[in-house]
Amino acid sequence: MSGVGVVAVTGGIAGTGGPRLTLGFERFDRLDLDRHLAVHGRLRTPVLDDLVSMAEKVDLRGRGGAGFPFARKLMAVAARVTHPSADRAVLLPGEENDRRRSGEDAVVVVNAAEGEPGSAKDKVLLGRAPHLVLDGAQIAASALGTRRVVVAVEDEEAARSVRAAIGERRMPARVVRLAERFISGESGAVVRAINGEVPVPPGRKVRAAESGVDGRPTLLSNAETFAQLAVLTSLGPDLYASAGTAEEPGTTLLTVGGTKVVEAPFGTPLAAVLRHCDAPAGQGVLVGGYHGLWLDPLAASRAVLSRAGMRAAGGTVGAGIVLPLARGTCPLGEVTRIASYLAAQSAGQCGPCRLGLPDVVRALNALADGAGTVEDVRRAAGIGRGRGACTHPDGTARFVLSAVDAFAADIEVHRYGGTCGQPVFGVLPLPVPTGDEGRVAIDWSRCDGHGLCAYLVPELIQLDRYGYPVILGTDIPTWMERDVQRAVAMCPALALRITNEMPNANPRR
Known part of the structure; x- marks a missing residue:
């Protein structure tokens, strides 16, 4: 499937039974x-x-x-x-x-x-x-x-x-x-x-x-x-029911690492799935997708592919998404990337999405810079839980709070040094940019700190203690495009603009 990159499909995990949903895949590219x-x-x-x-x-x-x-x-x-x-x-x-x-x-x-x-x-x-x-x-x-x-x-x-x-x-x-x-x-x-x-x-x-x-x-x-x-x-x-477990019969499909789809019976050790897909647990494994839960390497080595087995390990099967986090990339940076994406993907229908998710991203950014605390992240993630118009804020909060627990050691390094010394390689999959994504940018040679932009689009811009804008740095959500255009047009200093480029560091921060 060209739309999902390189996809490897197998007929089951070796030694755990034959294929069912993927029967015939070894012979045919497509079953007419x-x-x-x-x-x-x-x-x-x-x-x-x-x-x-x-x-x-x-x-x-x-x-x-x-x-x-x-x-x-x-x-x-x-x-x-x-x-x-x-x-x-x-x-x-x-x-x-x-x-x-x-x-x-x-x-x-x-x-x-x-x-x-x-x-x-x-x-x-x-x-x-x-x-x-x-x-x-x-x-x-x-x-x-x-x-x-x-x-x-x-x-x-x-x-x-x-x-x-x-x-x-x-x-x-x-x-x-x-x-x-x-x-x-x-x-x-x-x-x-x-x-x-x-x-x-x-x-x-x-x-x-x-x-x-x-x-x-x-x-x-x-x-x-x-x-x-x-x-x-x-x-x-x-x-x-001849495959799987007595309580959870059958097989299920998993997407491992965003590129490999494999069929496995319930009851299969997660470690066997990762070995089969040549995907080591690395620094941790996200199970259930971006509304799912993180397992540290030890928990991943003990987890069993079933609802009960994943629950016992602190994870979830969810939609069958398994994302190992490779070594060498900054865990907190990866989590912040995904949280920023999720904040921009909301429908913008309620406060927990419009204001709550941007606050979660700000708290994560501050944590990564060594200026924030885990308590700030927990507070931001907890404010909108159970109060959203859909499950998106709850799922995002679950993802973030699970990451805070799984990557406590990395967060501690950030706390004292402002960085863990590892770059953010972007190994967790996100959609390929089309070039049409817009972000808010500020021309600092013009900005006089009027603060009108923070009043018009508080979801994306807040003021620092000196009254200058601090930009969230996420893509502009579809539901905010009109508000952002209005803010750009009303900026007294003509300092606000929309750009397709990645934002630079904010010198006023």
């Missing part, structure tokens, strides 16, 4: 319909009760990060639609009349929005095994008595692959392209994008099962979840 049928067989579509029973028996969970039980999500949608199979579904008290009156068709949405830079598994699945994902979507749609399937995807190459697969099987499904942003994969943002609205989280909890695409009950899960559903239907619960 004929190859897919030869490798995986013909589609079987069980009725709703049987599908729910199979998903419950193996405790099939979503692979998008939250790990929500698929059977519960399926039943929640079935309870709100009217068709012969759904009549046997469990209805919530008081919903019988509502359901029969509405007679709504469900919508099945494949969420393949991988806005997180460290993830590539869904792109690989859609690029190389699109029919396996579509099989799962069609199985779920058939059980719910609907033909409405939507595939939401960011990557253009993956979108082309899915369109070709839809054409091959003459399936009444459509593909919707999403903007490549970190928050694009949030379920509410996906639904809004499909509905033609601004593709950001809605700011309030709206269950897709109740009101999703076009206001209809919507079953929304990520691409790997639907591929797992297809494998489960093909193998049956008993054979499906």
